[in-house]
Amino acid sequence: MSQILEKILSEKASEVSSLKKNNSLSNLEKIGHGFKRRGFEKILFNFRTQKKLAVIAEIKKASPSNGQFKADFDVEEISISYESNGAACISVLTDKKFFMGSLENLALARNKVRLPVLRKDFIIDPIQVAESFAIGSDCILLIASALSQNKLIELESQAKTYGMDCLLEVHNEQDLIKVLNCKSKLVGINNRNLNDFNVDIATTERLLKEVPTDKLVVSESGINGKAEVEYLEKIGVTSYLIGELLMKNKSPGLALKKLLMSCDKTIDIRSNEE
Numbered sequence: 001m002s003q004i005l006e007k008i009l010s011e012k013a014s015e016v017s018s019l020k021k022n023n024s025l026s027n028l029e030k031i032g033h034g035f036k037r038r039g040f041e042k043i044l045f046n047f048r049t050q051k052k053l054a055v056i057a058e059i060k061k062a063s064p065s066n067g068q069f070k071a072d073f074d075v076e077e078i079s080i081s082y083e084s085n086g087a088a089c090i091s092v093l094t095d096k097k098f099f100m101g102s103l104e105n106l107a108l109a110r111n112k113v114r115l116p117v118l119r120k121d122f123i124i125d126p127i128q129v130a131e132s133f134a135i136g137s138d139c140i141l142l143i144a145s146a147l148s149q150n151k152l153i154e155l156e157s158q159a160k161t162y163g164m165d166c167l168l169e170v171h172n173e174q175d176l177i178k179v180l181n182c183k184s185k186l187v188g189i190n191n192r193n194l195n196d197f198n199v200d201i202a203t204t205e206r207l208l209k210e211v212p213t214d215k216l217v218v219s220e221s222g223i224n225g226k227a228e229v230e231y232l233e234k235i236g237v238t239s240y241l242i243g244e245l246l247m248k249n250k251s252p253g254l255a256l257k258k259l260l261m262s263c264d265k266t267i268d269i270r271s272n273e274e
Contacts, residue, residue: 004064005194008122009146011097016125025130032133032162040089040116040139041165041186044216047088048238053229053263054088056118056218057256058243059109061093061100065197068100069248079109081253082246086260089139091118091241103135110136118167122146129158139165139186144175145194156182167218176207185215188241192221201228205235226262233263 047054059078062068075092082090092109093101101121110117116138123129123140124147132140140159142152156166160183168179169188179187191203199222211217219232220241229240242259249255 004197005146008064008095008098009124012122012124012128016127019127019131023127023131025127028127028130028134029162032130032136035133035136037163037165038114038116038138039165040118040167041184041216043088043116044186044218044239048216052088052238053233053260054239055086055256055260056089056091056239056241057082057087057246057252058091058120058241059093059101059105059252060120060243060247062098063244064098065192066244069244073247075105075108076112078252079112081251082256083113083115085253085257087115087256088239089116089118091120091243093243094119094121103131106137107135110138116165123155124151126155126158129155129162129164132159133162133164137164139167141167141169141188143169143194144178145169145171147178149178149181152178153182156184160184169220170207171203173207173210176210180210180212186218187211187215188218188220190220191223201231204232204237208235208237225259229259229263 044054061070090109092106093099094103094106095101106119118139119132119137120141142155159166166184167186167188168182168184169190170176170179171190171193189204189207191201192199201222204219208217217237218239218241219237223240223242224245246252246255
């Protein structure tokens with residue numbers, strides 16, 4: 001495990017400890033029941049059935065690999081723009097220390113759109129799953145390399161009990177073995193190696209061959225434009241999580257529209273309401 005990933009997980013352990021001191025599972029669950037889940041997984045499968053390019057458009061301010069790339073932005077404005085310009089779903093970074101995200105950003109985004117929203121963070125404990133439920137997350141990211149097999153299954157089961165979907169992230173064959181022992185249908189293949197943060201988009205092609213067809217693959221990281229999308233589309237990928245390409249643009253929503261148009265993929269926003 002890289003020093004960066006170790007630092008992130010160490011910080012998460014501290015956050016979990018603090019979260020447990022100030023909250024209880026039961027209180028967070030009570031709050032979470034006030035939200036109706038929007039069916040993150042269902043939307044992506046609908047797009048695949050209709051042979052539409054599904055982009056999970058991400059809201060983030062910085063990353064450990066590239067630093068801060070957006071000095072200031074309006075979360076609500078970007079969320080609305082993503083929805084109106086063809087996003088299938090929205091992803092929000094909530095890690096504060098390493099990605100300059102927040103729980104508030106997710107709440108703001110979800111309040112302004114009808115799209116399903118993914119909480120993207122390093123989730124390692126049940127209290128974080130309950131917290132995700134309490135802020136209205138429709139789906140959570142679970143990173144296989146950060147979790148044991150038993151813990152991955154435990155957190156997935158808890159999320160499912162709450163009615164949330166899970167995007168199970170892998171980077172190599174060992175991660176994939178863990179994920180295929182789980183029930184969730186969404187497999188996120190991260191083209192970025194979390195040990196050294198290098199990107200190789202061929203990672204998706206290599207691992208895709210091992211994923212059963214009843215699962216849906218989301219390609220993550222390294223998608224810089226039309227060329228990568230067309231390359232991945234040819235091998236059968238229909239869903240993409242895209243962040244930096246959009247957020248580095250002055251207008252993230254228009255950058256999304258430009259990408260979809262360049263790939264000749266016209267998205268009917270009404271399909272998101274099915």
